Amino acid sequence: MTTTSSVALSASTAVPSGFAVYDNSFYNILGSTPKLDVILENNDFPFAHEASVYVPTTDQLFVSSNIFTDPVTNESTIKISKVNVTAHPVTAEIVNSTVSMPNGGVNHNGGILWTGQGTLNTTGGLWQMSAQSPNKAEFIVGGFYGRQFNSLNDVVVASDGSFWFTDPIYAWKQGVRPKPKLPEQVYRYDPATKAVRVVADGFGRPNGISISPDEKTVYISDTAETIGDGSTDLLKAATIYAFDLSTINGQPFLTNRRVFAFPSDGIPDGLKVDQHGNVYAGCGDGVNVWSSGGVLLGKILVKDGTSNFSFGKNGQMYILNENKIYRAQLNSTLKSTLWKN
8 A cells, every 4th residue: 555755635635637536545646736637639640559658868758659540651550659748838759660560668778668569571579769869679579489479569677687578469350460370478588598488378368567566476467358359348358467476496487366456447458556566557447546455546537548658757647548648747756667677
């Protein structure tokens, strides 16, 4: 449960619109003056869909679009945008990147580690992209010992330097990848040895992934409710699972799989944790927040929901909403656990 040093709202104080409180400890997350505003809107294409990687050294936010038809090439594409969140007004520019159909991303080595879904003719995989113009990207890995990945979705970096990522079949369902050659699994890649391992399976659609601050727990969302072809099945998983990160025979394993949380609205897509271990997920009604014990604390309400988001400086959060980016002001002491990478 959250404990912070700054003054927060109390249960007797009216909560501003845009926030919903389900447990009193959520007031500590909100801080004394919570606020939610749209800071950027672009209705030309769904530019703000995934990743939401905030780079603190440059005060820039990198986001990937939803898949759309490029009006010039008439082909399905995904674009990366670089957002200057300190500009007045906030501005964005498209990054001409070589990442193949980028999706999720995470801070790494001062830049961004991207997952790329791939196309019918190019493999998906992991890319390291510089945060500095011209934002050069280097390909890292694209398959499991000769078998191409399906369509990588999201990634996180552990303190030992390893990359943990999810690989659902969404791009195949959308018609932009060949028939899958691997089950829908979660992987660990060691950049030092270039060894890649399957660390979890049994998912309908493995999606978001995050690691607790003490690195004892790994959270992975299964978004099988959203099939990927435009249809949904409410009887399929829309669930966050927690795993113990155990060391067995000198190697990391995910053990003790258990249900961590099930949101009331939509699927839990992108996952993040704060320094206190609280778990945040992009859901159908906005950002849902649970304690490390799985108690729903509250929600940051966004119409039509969000796929992903990221922490900025001083308790700010950037929330993606397809054609809009919201900025939430929360407790100024809240911090991202991702910037150390």
